[in-house]
Amino acid sequence: MSKFKNKKTNKNQGIHTIFGQHSVKAAIQNEKREQIELIISKNHFNLAKKYESKVKKITILPQNEFTKRFGNENTTQGIVLKTKDYSRPNLEEFVKIESKKSKSVILILDQVTDPQNIGSIMRSCALFDCAGIIIGKNNSPELTSSLYKSASGAAEIVNYIRVTNIRRSISFLKKNNYWIYGFNSSKNANSKLNFSEKSVLVFGSEGKGIRELVKKECDEIVQINIKNNLKFDIDSLNVSNATSIALYQFYSS
Numbered sequence: 001m002s003k004f005k006n007k008k009t010n011k012n013q014g015i016h017t018i019f020g021q022h023s024v025k026a027a028i029q030n031e032k033r034e035q036i037e038l039i040i041s042k043n044h045f046n047l048a049k050k051y052e053s054k055v056k057k058i059t060i061l062p063q064n065e066f067t068k069r070f071g072n073e074n075t076t077q078g079i080v081l082k083t084k085d086y087s088r089p090n091l092e093e094f095v096k097i098e099s100k101k102s103k104s105v106i107l108i109l110d111q112v113t114d115p116q117n118i119g120s121i122m123r124s125c126a127l128f129d130c131a132g133i134i135i136g137k138n139n140s141p142e143l144t145s146s147l148y149k150s151a152s153g154a155a156e157i158v159n160y161i162r163v164t165n166i167r168r169s170i171s172f173l174k175k176n177n178y179w180i181y182g183f184n185s186s187k188n189a190n191s192k193l194n195f196s197e198k199s200v201l202v203f204g205s206e207g208k209g210i211r212e213l214v215k216k217e218c219d220e221i222v223q224i225n226i227k228n229n230l231k232f233d234i235d236s237l238n239v240s241n242a243t244s245i246a247l248y249q250f251y252s253s
Contacts, residue, residue, distance in 0.1 A: 037055070037059060038059070108169070110211055115146045
């Protein structure tokens, strides 16, 4: 019996609200989704023609009504999609899919909670062939409207796997021949990044970094070479920038 049985494929078919032109376009192109309603500001009525063959119900609202319901167009870009969520793989299912690849990289985000950062990280994953992000269930956001917007379409192709226990998940990945790299700025961290063909890259929250209990599970502690700016106290990378650099280095190796 699977030890991850409490995280079987998510059957929750709840309704998600997605806004922003890139995010909505990606969601409509995702054939796994069932679209409910596309709501468009009258200022962008031309978008109705673009999607009329894919969404049965399209509502065009006067500008003032659209703003009243969904807020400033700077955020929504005048388009909102109501859509059903779809079944996503759990960790075991995802690793089984990844086992067919000769090279595989997975991200673990330990207590990274900012949807803007996670969305940005998803975009990097989509560009550098990383198909999955693992994040703790108790200290991470769900797929919200703001996260979808930040991901700019990447949430449709990058698996977002929320697990109960990150340490247990790392143990499972090790048993499936993954080498676990914990990214940390400590003096003892290795600055030479020579990745395994199957790699898990672990990043912690800004400021706190990876928790000690998670760090102990890593096979190797590494760091990205940077030049600290002591004059202005600039001595670290934003977590989304750090993951982009690490993924690029894996992708290029």
